[in-house]
Amino acid sequence: MAPMSAQGKRKHDAIDLTGDDDAAMSSQARNQAPGQDDHDIWVAQEEHEAEDIIISSQDDDEESMTTYQLYGVLATKIVGVQYYRGIASNGEYVVVRREPNNQYDSNAIKVENVQRTQIGHIPRGTASKLAKYMDRGALLVEGSLSGSVGTYDCPISLKLFGTSEPVERANLRSQMKADRLPCTVIDEKEREAKKRKGEELKKAAAAKKSMVSRGKAGGGQSYESSGLTGFAGSQSQGDGAPTQSLDEIMEASQRFNPREMGEVVEKFGAGEDVLSQMPMAECPEHLATSLLPYQRQALAWLLEKENPKNSPEGSDETVQLWKPHPRSKGVYINIATNYAIQGKPELASGGILSDDMGLGKTLEMISLMIADPLKRDGRKTTLIVAPVGVMTNWSGQMAQHVRKEHALQVLIYHGSGKKVMKPEEFQAYDVVITSYGSLTSEYFGKNAKNPSAVPRATGLYSVDWRRIILDEGHTIRNPQTKSALAANNLIAQSRWVLTGTPIINTLRDLYSLVRFLRLTGGLERLDVFNSVLIRPLKAGDVNASLLLQALMATICLRRKKEMKFVDLRLPELSEYVHKLDFHPSEREKYDALQAEAQGLLRTVQRSGGEQNTYRHLLEVLLRLRQVCNHWKLCGERVTSILAALEHQQSVDLTPENKAALQAMLQLSIESHEDCPICLEPLHNPVITNCAHAFGKECIEQVIETQHRCPMCRAEPLEHANLVPPAIELGETSSSSSTGGEDMDQNTSSSKIEALLSILSATSKKHPGTKTVIFSQWTSFLDIIQARLRATLPATTHIARIDGSLKPAQRDAALASLNDDPNCTILLASLAVCSVGLNLVAASQVILADSWWAPAIEDQAVDRVHRLGQKRETTVWRLVVEGTVEERVLGIQGEKRKLMGKE
Known part of the structure; x- marks a missing residue:
């Protein structure tokens, strides 16, 4: 096999989120509103700013859509390989991308290896069929080489993914078959689905007949037949009266242990038997606190991960998913993407410390700073990025755990009064602590549409840090936020993520952390990560499960309090679900809301999801939850504004209408809705005068181009038509x-x-x-x-x-x-x-x-x-x-x- 081209990693350049070599950031990112210095209003606003979405384009989202299904596999070839320098090997994952501006063929589809070096093109005939589907986002195309690169061409296998929405799926299949594109996989799934549906209908009919019989016998309507299955259950006999003793309350409550349920970190990480046998490091002599055995094991792991070494040639050992090629001397291959390079790959320094909360991650990192054998070349300063509320905890922990005669020099770099500092000034300190909001504000700058390149002359981006530590690192789990981009562009020798929950919702959370760590081989690209890991895992691919296990083992250390070798000797944790019953007056209010929800649900089903009816339903469901706490939480309903919108597309922003729109926006915030433009949780939320909620940055960019609502097409839509929340942070208190x-x-x-x-x-x-x-x-x-x-x-x-x-x-x-x-x-x-x-x-x-x-x-x-x-x-x-x-x-x-x- 011929040697691969060098990676050409641009260490200090802005991270490219768009996938284009000639664009360090999308145009949407360049046009963002500025960050704000903290305490200009109050600190929390800056922290909120750090979570703003900086990319509203859905290009990356379309690449990563896990709701797409595999329709079929197309066997074809790559042509023109003699004209390009990209080299790939049999079985290697490759990236298939449209090239609409190709001067020779507007339907051109180019093929690149995972390091963005072009290999060749898809043949014209095949490209002409696929281009129209790719251009409108109807098909996602993934490729892997099915043979070796020849003199003029190379065989490739293309997986075609399309929508899972039933009506659109039927139309897409019909169009693909007319173009003679393969749909064999989706056809087989359709046959299996029809068979299952028939069996389910038989079971449902039998169950419904049984429930109706029970309902008649009980003299009332069953909850299942109401259309809100799962929202209600049996009645409780306990009233939670203050006269009960604690033992009686426990007796009446249900013992509950939510941690018994499987989590992906435990499922795919190293087992307890392996973790218990990890080597230990000596406790640093400058540390005032004696480390527990499992903390000494963590220190040894941290030191090893900061100084990774490639596997020696001839071995079968894998390091950061790289291993020596079994048949090509001097070549290393990535087991995730099959990407190969001549010479040893660049390895990431750092990882994810994901010990259970309360096991002492802060102390373990302080030990690493003290024990670091590489405090030389003037690069000794560690940068810690943490939520505002825990910044002082870090400085306090350092004072507590480090011997006074060896105390670390600590700078808290935060607040509107912080001075502009040069690299040598920062390097006078052992540790610099800042917040995600300060980091974001400094990276984007005031009124800066396009962040300047790094390194810079002053500030956080002027320093080549010894290491970066992201405390509560899941803060950057959304790769499209300002905080994620700001963290990625810091310069450092080693990078660490501290989080007890590296995966909160889905595996996509893990991607952003992998990118921050500078892992190489292809998984640092969202489209590759999605294609190699997320989509196959959802489909139940055993190889993808093994790959995830290998990835977690190489970058993540996760120990739980319950593990025997940890031996925290923590007192027992007892968890109870204490069930109680409504007072009659509360039950009356709840039942009225539930009846309204049932009617709205039937209306939504009949109307196909009419927007205002759907919003009515969302509000009622939220109020159902709130009335369980207290009826006063329900506050003002938003029915008046919804009624007005039934007769007109938008409303005048009178004080009354503005207040009603803010109530509706609060409903969207509390319902944890997504921004319909970027498909991420609402960020810096606003609502239009046609009553649609968006992330502010996303809708402002839409206004710049089309001046109409992207949801209902109401126009004119201007910046003055956007209404902010009545209160900060989406919290519902006006009197806290x-x-x-x-x-x-x-x-x-x-x-x-x-x-x-x-x-x-x-x-x-x-x-x-x-x-x-x-x-x-x-x-x-x-x-x-x-x-x-x-x-x-x-x-x-x-x-x-x-x-x-x-x-x-x-x-x-x-x-x-x-x-x-x-x-x-x-x-x-x-x-x-x-x-x-x-x-x-x-x-x-x-x-x-x-x-x-x-x-x-x-x-x-x-x-x-x-x-x-x-x-x-x-x-x-x-x-x-x-x-x-x-x-x-x-x-x-x-x-x-x-x-x-x-």
């Missing part, structure tokens, strides 16, 4: 800053009574127990706070942390929980407090409502049950029986099981 002082102290609900019952019973059995109460709605925290003040002794102090607080206020709340014996309750926003905080002063957690993403709840619980916890920890999940809350728990379980399949 006052701690609920204006709330009626006598207002109550069955859930509040259950919560008070648990607190009362706990204080009787275990006086002095400190409790953290989590809710996703800060308005509910307001209600709880008012009731606690009316119920608890005046000497009891209540601390609170939510998105409206500045870092100093958060630190004060934590200090109160830790140091004040009278502070026995912390009210916490789930979104804010699920990361980066040490809450071991508490030993009881109450989850007042359930979050759709189970990883967020797990993180929140692990803030309490972690290293340093000395008492048994109890977790209560409050769930109203026979409601949508039971369905939320079911969805959590489904998401845990599906994480490894998406």
Whole structure:
């Protein structure tokens, strides 16, 4: 086999997200609004800015769509290989791309290897058939070589992926067959689906007949026949009365362990037997804290990953998915993409430290900084990027764990008052700590449409850092955010990601981390990562599972608290689902909303998903969840604005209409909807006067080009027609800053009574127990706070942390929980407090409502049950029986099981 061309890795250039060699960033990224210095308004706004989407083009999304199905495989060839320098080998994954500006053929389709070196073209006849499908996004085309490159051509196998939407699928199959393109795979699936559907209809008919019989016998309608299957269940006999003892409450609750469900990190990572046998490093002499055995193992792993070495020639060992070619001397091949190069590949320095929350990832990284044998050549400074709320935790941990005579020089580089610094000024420090918001603001600059190249003369992008540590590194899991792009363009010898949850929703979260780490061989490209890993895994490909296992083993260290060799000796964690029943008045409100939802669901089904009806349904489903906490959370309904839009495309922005639109936008935020342009969770959300919610940057770019709504085509659409949220961060409280002082102290609900019952019973059995109460709605925290003040002794102090607080206020709340014996309750926003905080002063957690993403709840619980916890920890999940809350728990379980399949 001929030697491969050099990789030509551009170490200090801007990361290319578009897949084009001549574009370091898409035009959408160049036209972004500026970042903001922190504290110009308040710190949280800058952190929110870091999550803004910087690319609204769906090019990459179309490449990565996992909802596409394989239709067929086309055997063809690559021609013109004699004119191009790209070389590839049999079985190698290649990239198939349209070349519409080709001067010889407007239908041209070029073929590149994974390092973007062109190999040749698809023959004209085949290209003319495929081009029209590729241009309109109807087909995604993936290729792999099915033979060796010859003098003039090379055999290639093209996989054709198309939509899974039934109506569009039928049309696409018909068109492809007319063009004589293969559809054999989808045809076979259709036959299997029809067979399954027939069997399911028979079962459904039998089940329906049985349910109707039971419903008649019970004198009422079954929930399953209502059209809202899973939103309701059986009735509870417990009323959560304050007279119950703690033992009685536990007896009536269901023991629950959500961590028993499989997670992809554990499923594909190294097993406990392998992890327990890892070698240990010596505890650094400058460290004041003795490392536990598993932490010494982590230090040895960290040192090894910072100094990776290629496998020696002739061996079968794989390092970062590279191994020596078995038949070609001096050639290394990547087992993921079959890409091969002459000479040793460049290896990434760093990895993902994904130990369970509470095992001491911070201490392990501090140990690495101290033990680092490569503090030379003037490159000793470590850059830590962390959420604002945990920046001071890093400096505090360094002061605590490092001997005073060897104390690290630490700079917190954050805030609007930070001065412009040169590289040599940064390098006077051992550690520089900054936030994701500061990093993003500095990379994009004020009013900068196109970030300047790196390295720069001053600032964070002027330094060649010894290492970068991304704390809560899943912050960059969306590769299209400003924070991800800013992190990727930092210059460093080693790169680390610290996260207890490297995969929160799907495997695409892992891609962004792989790209940040600078892994080579092809997986750093989104289209390749999707084609080699995500899509095959969803299809159940065994080889893809083995490949993911090899990838996780080479870049990720993940240990769990439950592992025997970790031997944390943490006190027991007991988790309960405490089910309760509504008061009659609450049940009446809930049943009315459920009846409305049932009617709306039938309307949506009949109308094919008419937009306003669908939004009505979304609102009602959200209100169903909120009324489970307290009827006051439902607030103003948005029916008036929806009624107005039934008769006109858009509304005038009167104060009344603006308030109604903001209520509708809040509904979209709380429902965790995606931006319909970039297909990512709403970022910097706004709503148009035709009542469609978008990410601000995405819709502003649409306005620049077409001045009409991309959803309903209403025009004219201008910047003045965009309405921002009424409140920050999507939190539903307008009174959190006052701690609920204006709330009626006598207002109550069955859930509040259950919560008070648990607190009362706990204080009787275990006086002095400190409790953290989590809710996703800060308005509910307001209600709880008012009731606690009316119920608890005046000497009891209540601390609170939510998105409206500045870092100093958060630190004060934590200090109160830790140091004040009278502070026995912390009210916490789930979104804010699920990361980066040490809450071991508490030993009881109450989850007042359930979050759709189970990883967020797990993180929140692990803030309490972690290293340093000395008492048994109890977790209560409050769930109203026979409601949508039971369905939320079911969805959590489904998401845990599906994480490894998406």
